[in-house]
Amino acid sequence: MSGMFGPKLALARAAGALSRRSGRGGGTTLPGRLLLRLEPDAISRLGTRLVDGSVIVSATNGKTTTAGMLAAAMRAVGRVPVHNRAGSNMSWGVATALLEQPGTEGLFEVDEAWLPGMAKELEPRLVVLGNLFRDQLDRYGELERLADEWADLVEALAGQTEFVLNADDPLIADLGRDRDLARRPGVTYFGIEDPSQALPELQHAFDAKHCRRCGAPYVYERAFVGHLGHYSCPRCHADRPRPDVAATRVDLEGMRGSRATVRAPGGEIELRLPLPGLYNVYNALAALTAAVRLGIPLEQAGRALGEMEAVFGRVETIAVADKAVSILLIKNPAGANEVLRTLLLEADATGNGHGLDLWIALNDRIADGRDVSWVWDADFELLAGRVRHVACAGTRAAEMAVRLKYAGLPPEAITVTEAIDDSLDRALAEAEGQLFALPTYTALLELRTMLAKRGLARRYWA
Ligand SMILES: [Zn+2]
Numbered sequence: 001m002s003g004m005f006g007p008k009l010a011l012a013r014a015a016g017a018l019s020r021r022s023g024r025g026g027g028t029t030l031p032g033r034l035l036l037r038l039e040p041d042a043i044s045r046l047g048t049r050l051v052d053g054s055v056i057v058s059a060t061n062g063k064t065t066t067a068g069m070l071a072a073a074m075r076a077v078g079r080v081p082v083h084n085r086a087g088s089n090m091s092w093g094v095a096t097a098l099l100e101q102p103g104t105e106g107l108f109e110v111d112e113a114w115l116p117g118m119a120k121e122l123e124p125r126l127v128v129l130g131n132l133f134r135d136q137l138d139r140y141g142e143l144e145r146l147a148d149e150w151a152d153l154v155e156a157l158a159g160q161t162e163f164v165l166n167a168d169d170p171l172i173a174d175l176g177r178d179r180d181l182a183r184r185p186g187v188t189y190f191g192i193e194d195p196s197q198a199l200p201e202l203q204h205a206f207d208a209k210h211c212r213r214c215g216a217p218y219v220y221e222r223a224f225v226g227h228l229g230h231y232s233c234p235r236c237h238a239d240r241p242r243p244d245v246a247a248t249r250v251d252l253e254g255m256r257g258s259r260a261t262v263r264a265p266g267g268e269i270e271l272r273l274p275l276p277g278l279y280n281v282y283n284a285l286a287a288l289t290a291a292v293r294l295g296i297p298l299e300q301a302g303r304a305l306g307e308m309e310a311v312f313g314r315v316e317t318i319a320v321a322d323k324a325v326s327i328l329l330i331k332n333p334a335g336a337n338e339v340l341r342t343l344l345l346e347a348d349a350t351g352n353g354h355g356l357d358l359w360i361a362l363n364d365r366i367a368d369g370r371d372v373s374w375v376w377d378a379d380f381e382l383l384a385g386r387v388r389h390v391a392c393a394g395t396r397a398a399e400m401a402v403r404l405k406y407a408g409l410p411p412e413a414i415t416v417t418e419a420i421d422d423s424l425d426r427a428l429a430e431a432e433g434q435l436f437a438l439p440t441y442t443a444l445l446e447l448r449t450m451l452a453k454r455g456l457a458r459r460y461w462a
Contacts, residue, residue, distance in 0.1 A: 005045065008038040012099055029088050032096030043091060044121040046098035047106070050082065054106030054122050055290060058115045059130030061335045062283040063089065065275065066130055067109035069287035069305050074107065076304035077296050081107035090114050094122075112146055116153045119161075127157065128164040128290045130282065132171045133226055133334045134374070147171045147212065164289045166282065167191035167243040168228040174212050177238060188293055190285040191243035193263075194250045197278055198222035198229070213238045225279050226334035245289040247271075247281055254346035255317065255326055260284070262302065264292055269302040277342040279335070320435075320451070323428050327437045329444055330360075331368070336378035336438075343436050344382060355388035357431035359424055361443035362392070362400040368440045372396050375403045384408035389430040392416045393423035394443050420446045 016031030035042045047054065057067040064087055071083050082105065084097040089111045097108070110118045112132070119127065129150070134143055154163065154175045166172045167189035176187035199222070209217050209227070216235035223229030232239040248268075249261040257274045260281055273284050284305055291301035317326045328343065330336040347356050364372045380403055383390075387409055392400040401416045415430075417423035420443060427435055439447055 005039060008035060008042075009099065012038065016096070016100065028085060029092045029096045031099050032092035032094070035095050035099055036092055041121075043095050043098065043118070044123075046095070047122045049098075050104055050106040050122075052105040053125030054108065055081075055126045055128065055294070056115065056119055056122065056124045057107070057109045057128045057130070057286070057290075058112055059286075060112060060133040060332065062130050062279060062286075063109045063111075065280065066128065066283040066286045067107060069284060069308065070128075070290050071107055072304040072308045073287060073291040073296050073301035074105075074294070076300050079105060079296075081105045083107045084109060091118065094118060116149050119153055119157060124157075124161055126162045126164065126290060126293055127154075128286050129172050129175065130166055130286050131169045131226075131228060131334075133332055134377075143171070144212075147175075151175055162293060163187045164286060164293060165189055166228065166286065167241045168224065168230070168282075170218055170227070170231055170238075170240070171212065173241055174238060176241070188245065188289055189241045189243045190245040190282075190289040191240070191247075192224050192228075192250065192278070192281065192285070193243070193246040193248045194260075195222055197224055197250050197252075199224065211236060211238055225282065225338055228282065245285060245292065247285055250278065250281055252276070252278065252342075252345060254342070262288060262298070264288070264298050266292065266298055269298055271302045272306040274306065274308065276346070277338050279338040318451070320424075320454075321428055323431050324434045325428075325437050326434065327439065327444070327447070329441065330378075330438045331441055333374050333377035333379075336375075336380075337382075339438060340379060340382045344386065347386070355432070356383070356386050356390075357388055357427065357433075357435045358383075358390040359427035359435060359437045359439075360390060360392055360400055360404075361394040361420060361423070361437070361439040361447070362396040363394040363440050363442045363446075364396050365442040367442050372399060375400060380404055380407035380409075387413055388432070389427070390414050391423050391427035391430070393418065393420055394440065397423070421450050424450070 012031040012035035015034050019030045057063050071081060074081055080103055082097050082101045082103040084093040089109045091114060094108050132143055132147060163176055165176045165187055168191040211218055211233040214236040216233055218231040219234050221230040230240055245264045247260040248263050251259045255276050257276055258281055260271045262269050262271050271284060273280060288298065288301050292298055317324055328339045330339050362372055364370050384407055390404060390413060392414060395418065397416045397418045401414050404414055405411055415426060417426055
């Protein structure tokens with residue numbers, strides 16, 4: 001069996017080369033898929049090559065961005081990890097990276113549901129866990145089951161794997177509680193400490209209301225993004241751990257990004273982040289904490305983050321016709337709420353806060369999660385009184401329009417056109433200056449394809 005491994009690798013590599021030559025860019029994880037079919041143990045076998053260890057990053061929101069940030073920090077000190085392509089975060093994405101990239105160190109973003117399996121195969125040196133939000137429940141079942149699986153995983157890896165955990169997410173923070181300190185490498189926590197960034201009240205998309213230990217409802221002193229915040233359990237005192245790495249001051253600067261003071265055990269830096277929103281501050285804290293644990297100086301890691309471009313077009317502003325189009329991916333209530341807050345902040349800063357032009361594309365294909373009822377949990381009410389025109393697009397354009405009417409938008413401000421291209425053209429024609437485009441995942445892919453056909457994409461998405 002093992003003697004056949006070489007030829008299987010060669011075959012999978014050849015399939016990848018052939019797929020690329022035939023111009024099917026989407027075939028990028030084909031080699032990994034083929035290899036895993038030929039050799040189900042391929043990941044653990046190829047993983048033995050990673051003698052300098054591997055890092056796994058997982059979260060409901062932000063894993064691609066966090067892994068991209070950490071990769072930038074590693075490259076800044078001359079370390080080039082084997083790193084799966086943005087968004088290819090299931091087993092075949094990991095297998096493809098191992099097959100095609102040289103290197104002795106791994107950095108993998110891994111889908112939440114795939115985390116336990118991938119971690120067993122890769123035996124990572126470090127696991128970074130950012131958050132657990134309600135997301136695509138039709139795929140995974142309830143949040144608590146996932147949290148239980150992650151808890152089992154942490155238990156299994158304790159003593160050999162180090163963890164970087166979000167102190168502000170009670171589901172994540174709890175994974176590191178009661179870890180036997182004698183069995184370190186142990187746990188490093190990160191979190192936000194600037195009370196001025198707190199939400200005025202808890203959002204619809206509030207997922208983790210109850211203590212995992214005793215079932216009592218958490219008491220929140222403040223929340224920053226969804227259920228991420230400063231909480232305590234009134235019954236068993238499973239309170240938020242004090243973060244080792246913290247953003248002690250945050251200034252959000254709309255679409256342009258944000259600034260933060262980040263305190264870590266080794267010192268303090270002023271971080272300039274070219275990505276907007278408090279959610280990206282969390283991603284940056286996760287990446288910086290991981291970088292420090294991997295021996296990268298905080299200063300250098302911070303500088304690398306300051307110089308990076310948006311990952312996978314999650315926030316891009318491009319010129320289409322004579323309009324500026326800012327593209328922000330939406331995929332679940334908590335993420336959508338952050339996007340809405342960010343674009344309202346930006347609109348206020350530029351003075352067109354009462355006449356926003358929007359394009360919202362809601363698809364219900366498999367990669368979006370077939371169940372789009374999450375739009376009812378996102379706070380589109382924030383848009384009431386703020387929108388001049390909104391074009392609804394995608395396979396569920398009509399439902400999106402209904403949601404916006406319930407959110408208090410006037411029906412005459414809403415148009416419905418399912419086709420992505422026709423709808424975008426209409427939105428562009430209506431927009432006065434800037435258009436905010438909010439697509440779900442597969443709608444973003446359709447948008448990219450459409451812009452590529454019009455000769456616009458290459459410049460913006462490498
Ligand atoms: Zn409790």
